[in-house]
Amino acid sequence: MKHYRALVARLSGEEILASVEQLELPSLRDGEVRIQVAYSSVNYKDALAVSPRGNVVKRYPHVPGIDLAGTVTASKDARFSEGDAVLVTGYGLGVSADGGYAELAQVPGDWIVPLPAGLTAREAMAFGTAGFTAALSVLRLEEAGLAPGQGPVLVTGATGGVGSVAVAMLAGLGYEVAASSRKADAEAQAFLRELGASELLPPDALRMPEGKAIARERWAGVVDPVGGPALRDVLGAVRYGGGVALSGFTGGADFAANIYPFILRGVKLLGIDSVLCPMPERLRAWERMAGDLKPAGLSDGIAREVALEELPGALRAILRGEMRGRVIARL
Structure with missing residues (x-):
């Protein structure tokens, strides 16, 4: 795959316009991991990233999405191999670096959490x-x-x-x-x-x-x-x-x-800081989320699942306070 689809936010005058675009696959640098994204989720911070007064993102064009779950397709970090199920939340994802609203994402290995046993990628982003x-x-x-x-x-x-x-x-x-x-x-x-x-x-x-x-x-x-x-x-x-x-x-x-x-x-x-939370605490939290903190019927509690093209509408809805529960994005 030389190209992939992503939701790209671009600055146009005093507005930020978000639409689905084809992007060229960048080369993989040392310490980075390429992930085929299965799911992301819709967060208030993502909505601020496509709002002209959000003050979340400093540079455009930009791919939002502050979390993702998927499968490693290539790696230049010895800790991760092709086929590994992983998730990423926080750090610079969707803020200083392109985020999870894309079919592919490249992130530093230091940002990655192995998907815990007991959680699917969809369930991980039902949490998000x-x-x-x-x-x-x-x-x-x-x-x-x-x-x-x-x-x-x-x-x-x-x-x-x-x-x-x-x-x-x-x-x-x-x-x-x-x-x-x-x-x-x-x-x-x-x-x-x-x-x-x-x-x-x-x-x-x-x-x-x-x-x-x-x-x-x-x-x-x-x-x-x-x-x-x-x-x-x-x-x-x-x-x-x-x-x-x-x-x-x-x-x-x-x-x-x-x-x-x-x-x-x-x-x-x-x-409570979920962005720069240290990795040992991050891993403990996700293990608990796959265990005693996992609600019965976690996936059933998802209010809505949206496709890439539907994300702009979902982001506008969360800014208007019209969203209830969890909405996840299917990539």
């Missing part, structure tokens, strides 16, 4: 970057002392990619899960119940009482991919010794808070 972020959040909360039976665990943005996977993971581990989402329609509520949420809350129900510096203790732990001003209210309701795993800023990057949750209750604010 969002699921990996959810897994890191659960692992960090466990390391901070969270265990089933300590009380309810709150998941914000629960119908989104990170949130929905976190709900399913926590419920599968035996936690009591409270799910918060702006989507209050019957379909969204049924979706969260199916994932295992025992309590459904609108964001307004999380607000701190007026005039209070700290709220009553409610949450044994929190998975928060939303951030923004609501983080103050979330922190104020965490139980003694609990933690908040913070991984996103769809609600904004800034919040105003006070020190009371930290010095009166020993609450921990745990930053």
Whole structure:
């Protein structure tokens, strides 16, 4: 194969236009691995990469896609051989380097995770970057002392990619899960119940009482991919010794808070980074995702599967907040 198809984003004036193009196969450099991509997934960061105000990608033309799963077709890294099943998330994939929205991808061997036994390529991208972020959040909360039976665990943005996977993971581990989402329609509520949420809350129900510096203790732990001003209210309701795993800023990057949750209750604010996560931690997370963190019917929970040509519409939908659950791209 001398050419391959990819979704290419190009800068046109003040707009970014994305369309499927034929690209020429580059030569393989030392330390690189060529992967035939089977699946990628649709993430908020991918949508920002094709948005003129996204500030994710510095140079165009560019192939988005911050994750992929597939099969090695050629390798100049001794750790990987033709036929190996692999996955890649984070690092520079889909940001500083061309990403997974392509039939072929070439990446440094240092970025690659061998596909764990117990996961197919499709299941790996049913998780994708969002699921990996959810897994890191659960692992960090466990390391901070969270265990089933300590009380309810709150998941914000629960119908989104990170949130929905976190709900399913926590419920599968035996936690009591409270799910918060702006989507209050019957379909969204049924979706969260199916994932295992025992309590459904609108964001307004999380607000701190007026005039209070700290709220009553409610949450044994929190998975928060939303951030923004609501983080103050979330922190104020965490139980003694609990933690908040913070991984996103769809609600904004800034919040105003006070020190009371930290010095009166020993609450921990745990930053979750899925991009430069060290490889040993990355491997542990994916092994858990192939084991006890893998929800029953993982593939059945995929909201939609799209082809390469359908990706621009899916990326616009996620920016408009119209996406529920996981959407994967079939390459």
